[in-house]
Amino acid sequence: MAQINPYIHFNGNAEVAFTFYKSVFGGEFAMISRFKDFSNPEFPISESEANRIMHIALPIGKHNVLMASDTPEIMGKHNENETRSKISISAESKEEAHQLFYGLSEGGNIEIQINDSPWGSYFGMFRDKFGIEWIVDFDPNYKRNINNK
Template identity: 65%
Template sequence: MRTINTWINFNGNAEEAFTFYKSVFGGEFSRIIRFGDLASDEFQVAENEAKKIMQIALPLGKYSALIGNDVPEFMGRVNENENRSKIVVNAESREEADLLFNGLSAGGDVEGPIDQGPWGTYAGMFRDKYGIEWIVEFDPNYVAQA
């Protein structure tokens, strides 16, 4: 397996959230598709849904991307505060782990402050201001496979 990419659903604020994530991770969006971009006779899009995000992607490193979308209203609301899945970011250094943890957790709720963990990694856990759960970790013994 080459990669696993994380896809997050939002209730109309995907672009805002991804602009925030971009401010922390850096880089540029590789894709922004709005529902209105796909509108046709076969695929009707309500006016209030046209500017919402159908897909947005932010590359994270060489092989990974953070991907998201807005859930159209006709599909119901997603409960962002109850997804109980976590996005795990493996940093390349303690310094990078601190930068990512502090940046992404700004305005959110820290569940476990970043610190040396009992299993030998430097890690912290939080829910960001959009309700998405994250773990940021640095493991000096972890060697990424290309």
């Protein structure tokens, strides 16, 4: 079965963001490479970008990996407030959902406070302090359905 792993881009602060994400999710980086590691005559890297992140990967749980890179200056800046994609986390418990929601939303902007939803899950949405949008959800019925297969 194919896996879906979010890959997000930053304007020069990928390492700071991922250090924060690691503090919330735990674990260790599976990979971290910098632009200077790939510099060559065909792909010259400026001193200001040499230590920026070319690729970083943080395994989350048993089967997921959150990945990212900094956008090279040559490609211009992207508008962080126009990104309307969300990373959705399906927690294994209400307590885990609560911890992840409040850990990741620290310093960010909560759009929908995490709470019991009309459709039966514990649900919330926010934009973190790096401009990345997240959904955190715990659906007790979903977990039972998986176990019944």
